[in-house]
Amino acid sequence: MHSFELFLPDNIKDASLRGGPNAVFKAAGTDLLDRLKERIENPETLINLLEFKKDLAGINPQAGGFDIGSLTSIHDIASSASLAGPEWRALKQAAETTATPQIRNRGTLGGNLLQKTRCWYLRSEAFKCLHGGRGPSCLAVDGENRYHSVMGTLDCMRVHPSNLAPALYVLGAELSTQSGEESNRFPIAELYPELPLASEAEHTLSDNEILTHIHIPAAVTGTSTAYVESREKLSFDWATTAAAVLLVMKGKAILSGRICLGAVAPNPIPCDQAAEMLAGQDASMELFGKVAAAAYAKAVPLAQNEYKIELGKAVLRDALAQASGLR
Numbered sequence: 001m002h003s004f005e006l007f008l009p010d011n012i013k014d015a016s017l018r019g020g021p022n023a024v025f026k027a028a029g030t031d032l033l034d035r036l037k038e039r040i041e042n043p044e045t046l047i048n049l050l051e052f053k054k055d056l057a058g059i060n061p062q063a064g065g066f067d068i069g070s071l072t073s074i075h076d077i078a079s080s081a082s083l084a085g086p087e088w089r090a091l092k093q094a095a096e097t098t099a100t101p102q103i104r105n106r107g108t109l110g111g112n113l114l115q116k117t118r119c120w121y122l123r124s125e126a127f128k129c130l131h132g133g134r135g136p137s138c139l140a141v142d143g144e145n146r147y148h149s150v151m152g153t154l155d156c157m158r159v160h161p162s163n164l165a166p167a168l169y170v171l172g173a174e175l176s177t178q179s180g181e182e183s184n185r186f187p188i189a190e191l192y193p194e195l196p197l198a199s200e201a202e203h204t205l206s207d208n209e210i211l212t213h214i215h216i217p218a219a220v221t222g223t224s225t226a227y228v229e230s231r232e233k234l235s236f237d238w239a240t241t242a243a244a245v246l247l248v249m250k251g252k253a254i255l256s257g258r259i260c261l262g263a264v265a266p267n268p269i270p271c272d273q274a275a276e277m278l279a280g281q282d283a284s285m286e287l288f289g290k291v292a293a294a295a296y297a298k299a300v301p302l303a304q305n306e307y308k309i310e311l312g313k314a315v316l317r318d319a320l321a322q323a324s325g326l327r
């Protein structure tokens, strides 16, 4: 790890004003410090956002939904009594299945949404790939690609590793950020680049923009959600495929649905067309099978990751079955 200055800001505005190309924000550091130790990034300044834990951590009820501070730990989301209802279940399940108890205790929601891809070529100092302009080409195309994307790629086959992002998509979350004195609020979809090129970062925030809050709107009556993932190890592991779903139910009938896939593309992938197939139908495994097939209809595997397509469909069927009460 190269040496750096640790800046302890007094307020969010000062923190933001110190941001820039040679500085990086640090929350708990569980993702960032790995990158610094591998010398993948060598910033001159680390700006410690944990100075704002009092202001930016907590799950606060707001207009029937919640405002969650970006420094809220993943453990606090997983164990929150306020999020115990079926309408918020996807978020809790996504948090519960993230990483290890130690990482959940330290790691923050904001850091989870803004973490870098786990692509092993990018994470190793030994390799220089196209991401961030470090090398001439994507090494995953002809290399070891069993954990890489099966859809939504351009020139970089990375997957977005966040468990919590797909859950927040189906919940209709919005994010608040601050840059200097300017604040901004936008839907979670805008946090991720429309064209996930190798030259683009995993998120769209500028280098002096701080994520402050995540807003979850009130749920419609009859809402039920679920998050399911597949992974190689049961103890802890990143997902190989993931699905978050939201259903609005009246008895067995589905009034409307939302679906977002994780771990199969460079961004979380909302599947609006597949979700439309749910509206006006009675819940059944047959219906969920058709919806899952539609969600993965455009998937194109790399040499080693064809397994993700059938597995991903099964995971989505399972999430729909859980949310509908069939399982």
Ligand SMILES: Cc1cc2nc3c(=O)[nH]c(=O)nc-3n(C[C@H](O)[C@H](O)[C@H](O)COP(=O)(O)OP(=O)(O)OC[C@H]3O[C@@H](n4cnc5c(N)ncnc54)[C@H](O)[C@@H]3O)c2cc1C
Binding pocket: 024, 025, 026, 027, 028, 029, 030, 031, 032, 033, 049, 070, 071, 074, 097, 098, 099, 100, 103, 106, 107, 108, 109, 110, 111, 112, 113, 114, 115, 116, 161, 162, 163, 164, 205, 209, 210, 211, 212, 236, 237, 238, 239
């Ligand atoms: C062993 C291990 C297993 C893991 N398994 C999983 C898993 O199964 N599923 C999963 O989803 N994740 C997993 N993770 C990732 C984990 O969830 C993240 O490391 C953690 O949430 C990051 O939070 P942090 O507070 O430590 O962020 P940091 O490491 O401090 O920051 C991460 C990035 O976000 C930026 N950042 C952080 N907060 C802000 C903010 N408020 N505003 C602007 N920029 C900000 C930082 O600049 C940095 O680039 C795993 C991590 C480890 C180490």
Ligand code: SF4
Binding pocket: 117, 119, 120, 121, 122, 129, 130, 131, 137, 138, 139, 140, 141, 148, 155, 156, 157, 158, 198
């Ligand atoms: S998938 Fe992206 S991060 Fe991984 S080797 Fe290819 S260009 Fe680099």
